[in-house]
Amino acid sequence: MKKHLFINGEWVEAAAYITLYSPYSKEPIAQVPDANLDETERAIEAAVRAKSVMRKLPAHRRAGILERLSVLLDQRREEAARIIALEAAKPLKTALAEVDRTVQTYKFASEEAKRIHGETIPLDAAPGGEGRFAYTIREPIGVVGAITPFNFPMNLVAHKVGPAIASGNTIVLKPAEQTPLSAYFLCELLEEAGLPAGALNVVTGDGKLIGDKIVSDPRVNMITFTGSPGVGIGIRGKAGLKRVTLELGSNSAVIIDREVNVDPIVARCVAGAYSFQGQVCISLQRIYVVEELYEEFTQKFAAAAKQLKIGDPLSEETDVSALIRERDVQRSLDWIDEACRQGASVALGGTADGGILMPTVLLDVDPAAQVSCKEVFAPIVLINKVRSVEDAIALVNDSDYGLQAGIYTENVRTALDAADNLHVGGVMINDIPTFRVDHMPYGGVKQSGMGREGLKYAVEEMTELKLVVINRN
Ligand code: NAD
Numbered sequence: 001m002k003k004h005l006f007i008n009g010e011w012v013e014a015a016a017y018i019t020l021y022s023p024y025s026k027e028p029i030a031q032v033p034d035a036n037l038d039e040t041e042r043a044i045e046a047a048v049r050a051k052s053v054m055r056k057l058p059a060h061r062r063a064g065i066l067e068r069l070s071v072l073l074d075q076r077r078e079e080a081a082r083i084i085a086l087e088a089a090k091p092l093k094t095a096l097a098e099v100d101r102t103v104q105t106y107k108f109a110s111e112e113a114k115r116i117h118g119e120t121i122p123l124d125a126a127p128g129g130e131g132r133f134a135y136t137i138r139e140p141i142g143v144v145g146a147i148t149p150f151n152f153p154m155n156l157v158a159h160k161v162g163p164a165i166a167s168g169n170t171i172v173l174k175p176a177e178q179t180p181l182s183a184y185f186l187c188e189l190l191e192e193a194g195l196p197a198g199a200l201n202v203v204t205g206d207g208k209l210i211g212d213k214i215v216s217d218p219r220v221n222m223i224t225f226t227g228s229p230g231v232g233i234g235i236r237g238k239a240g241l242k243r244v245t246l247e248l249g250s251n252s253a254v255i256i257d258r259e260v261n262v263d264p265i266v267a268r269c270v271a272g273a274y275s276f277q278g279q280v281c282i283s284l285q286r287i288y289v290v291e292e293l294y295e296e297f298t299q300k301f302a303a304a305a306k307q308l309k310i311g312d313p314l315s316e317e318t319d320v321s322a323l324i325r326e327r328d329v330q331r332s333l334d335w336i337d338e339a340c341r342q343g344a345s346v347a348l349g350g351t352a353d354g355g356i357l358m359p360t361v362l363l364d365v366d367p368a369a370q371v372s373c374k375e376v377f378a379p380i381v382l383i384n385k386v387r388s389v390e391d392a393i394a395l396v397n398d399s400d401y402g403l404q405a406g407i408y409t410e411n412v413r414t415a416l417d418a419a420d421n422l423h424v425g426g427v428m429i430n431d432i433p434t435f436r437v438d439h440m441p442y443g444g445v446k447q448s449g450m451g452r453e454g455l456k457y458a459v460e461e462m463t464e465l466k467l468v469v470i471n472r473n
Contacts, residue, residue, distance in 0.1 A: 002031040003180065005039055005204070006187040008046035009197025014039060018205075023089040023178065023355060024313050024322040030087075032180045035205040040172075040213045043201035047143045047170040048219050050198025054168045055140050057196065059114050062165055066110035068193035074103045080154060080185060082314070087181045088150055089355075090276050091318040102154040105438040105455070109162030112455040116167055116463065123469065131473035138463035140168035141243060142221035145214040147207075147235070149227040150324055151279045153179035155438070156247075157186060160224045161200060163458035169222075172214055173202045176227075178324055180204035207231070215239055222462060226281075229375075229401075229447045245451030245461050247443055249375035250403035252433035253286035255392040255418065256293060257409035265408050266300045272432035273381040274308055274359050277320055282404050282434045285376050287383045288392035294385040298363060301383060302348045305359045320379055322355035332357045332378040339369040344382070367398060375401065389414055397423045403444035404433040425452075 004011040014033030022029050033039070054062075073080060077099045084095040118136030123129035146160035157175060164171045175183035183202050190200055203210055211231075215223055215238050225235050226247040236244050254269060256262075272284035289297045308319040323329050329352045336350050339362055349360030357378050365372050365382040372382055386392040389409065396405050406428040407418045415429045425444040428435045436442060443452040451461050 001029070003033065003184045005033045005035060005043070006184065006200070006202040007039070007043045008049075008201065009191070009195075012039070012042070020087065020178070020180065022086060023324050026355075030181060033204050035203040035210055037209065037213055040203050040210050043172050043203045044143070044214070044217050044219060046198040046201050047172050050170045050196060051140075051142055053196045054165075054170050054199050057168060059116070062168060063110045063113040065190070065193050065195050066106050066113060066162060066165055069189055070103050070106035070110060072189045072192055073099065073106065076189075077103070080182070083181050083185055084153055084179075085313040087179045088153055088324065089313045089322045091313045091321050092316050093318075094276050095313070098152055098155050101438055102158045105155055105158040106162050108439045108455040109158070109166045112163065112459050113166035116459055118465065121467070132469055132471050134467060134469045137466050137468065138167070138460075139466050141462050141464055142169060143219060144169045144171045144462060145217075145220040145223045146171055146173045147211055147214065147223065147225045147227065148173070148175050148183075150176035150179045151276060151281070153182035154186070156226050157183055159226075159438070159453045159458060161186065163455050163462050165195070165199065166455065167459045167462045169462055170198060171200045172220065173200060174207070174210045174214060175202070175204060177205070177207060211235070212238065215242075224451075224458075224461070232449065233447075243461065245443075245453070245458075246449040247281070247451075247453060248447060248449040249281055249377070250401040250444060250448045251285045251373065251375050251399055252282050252404055253288060253396040253399075254284055254406035254408065254432050255386075255389055255396065256287065256289040256297060257389050257407065257411065257414055258290045258292045259410050260293070260408045262293060262297055262300060266297065266304050268432050269301060269381075270304045270308070272434035274305065274320055274379045275434070277323055277357070278379040278381075279324060279377050280434060282436060283377070284381060284432050284434055286372060286396070287381060288386045288395055289383060290389070290392075291385050291387060294383075298347060298361070298383050302361050305348055305361055308359050310353075310356055310358065320356065320359055323357055323378060326355055328378060329355060329357050332360075332376070332380060335370045335374075335376065336360060336362065336380065339365050339371045339382075342366040342369050344369065347383075349379070367395060373399065389418065393418060393421050397421075400447045401444065402446045403448040404428060404435070406431050406433040406435070424448075
């Protein structure tokens with residue numbers, strides 16, 4: 001399979017191609033463009049030229065394109081899931097769930113396209129404002145530069161492309177090096193859905209080369225980035241006055257209070273910790289359990305995690321497959337070793353088989369160990385004992401990150417106190433921090449980022465507020 005650049009509504013032969021390999025089988029899966037600066041320039045030019053077309057496209061047309069896209073993707077959901085499984089080693093059932101969410105994301109985007117509006121302002125509230133009528137409108141920001149990670153190659157692209165089209169913008173998309181095929185598949189669907197030429201342009205290749213060009217080009221009006229904190233912070237430093245939204249990493253935690261029914265919580269926590277090998281920005285990484293339930297919880301959790309099926313992402317049975325890069329396997333093993341040297345014990349896993357890190361459970365982990373205080377992005381979870389929910393909240397907050405957190409409790413007062421005191425973008429009461437549906441406001445505090453996604457909120461980020469004042473005097 002050979003893919004070409006998608007620029008100005010056309011498939012453009014690139015000057016250079018690289019071979020894309022499966023992270024699981026290590027076999028070649030496609031030839032993909034390794035775009036250079038000239039090609040990135042052409043993509044930006046096309047997006048700039050298409051601005052006036054998109055700006056004038058009526059809301060019902062933008063909504064119609066997104067609605068058709070959502071239907072087309074639904075019709076080809078199995079093909080789409082296989083692409084994700086192949087390029088990202090995402091187990092097929094998880095990949096199918098991603099496609100189904102992506103269908104929803106574009107559907108929400110199509111609905112949101114129809115309700116972008118401002119408000120009227122009572123100017124006579126201020127002396128001197130009498131006899132004037134004012135209203136606001138939201139205008140498209142222009143060219144959106146979208147840079148996306150490998151871990152949700154369809155749905156996180158949708159969280160940028162969907163609201164950008166809904167609000168009448170044009171896009172230059174740079175997907176992650178390892179997952180370009182999902183993005184090119186989207187281009188095929190959008191061609192069929194009737195998107196005007198130049199509204200979406202996709203360039204694949206070196207992140208730093210292409211990323212720097214998109215981030216520093218003055219004609220790009222906004223950068224929407226999802227990825228690692230290091231890259232995100234660098235982007236913010238280079239972007240100048242461009243609007244920037246950053247959806248970055250985390251080390252998400254859940255708190256288990258006394259008197260809860262452990263069994264359903266264990267099942268949910270196992271899913272939250274090991275889905276897609278823990279390579280999810282809100283993956284469950286830290287579990288704090290009150291001492292009364294600690295033994296029961298850890299035993300049941302380790303037993304449940306042991307049942308996970310390890311293997312080929314293309315098998316419908318598989319729960320856990322290869323990590324995205326081999327070096328992440330060694331890094332994970334090093335971090336596990338470090339935690340053990342600092343007093344932790346391994347209740348499950350702790351070993352690797354080729355590119356696969358076995359689902360791992362660590363107990364009594366020092367908060368300073370990297371598996372606790374950094375983003376682990378691997379199938380590793382720690383379970384620590386706490387004396388009280390208050391202590392647990394302090395531990396959750398003692399982090400450079402703050403994306404989402406969860407608490408299981410039967411006590412409404414405890415739940416509401418936790419909602420007040422957890423310093424994160426979203427608090428999940430009686431659920432894991434990994435819960436997300438696609439229209440909710442989603443984003444973090446501290447090093448987890450800035451700005452919010454979730455269609456309505458992303459549309460706000462991708463539009464500018466304009467005020468119109470009419471003097472009737
Ligand atoms: P990454 O930061 O390595 O790459 C993300 C994107 O940035 C890729 O497209 C990459 O090519 C590009 N890039 C690399 N260097 C660049 C540069 N100098 N300038 C501009 N772009 C550059 O991240 P990844 O490994 O693909 O994804 C994993 C990370 O993403 C984790 O930290 C995870 O938590 C985070 N993430 C966050 C969210 C969220 O919504 N908060 C969602 C998913 C993933």
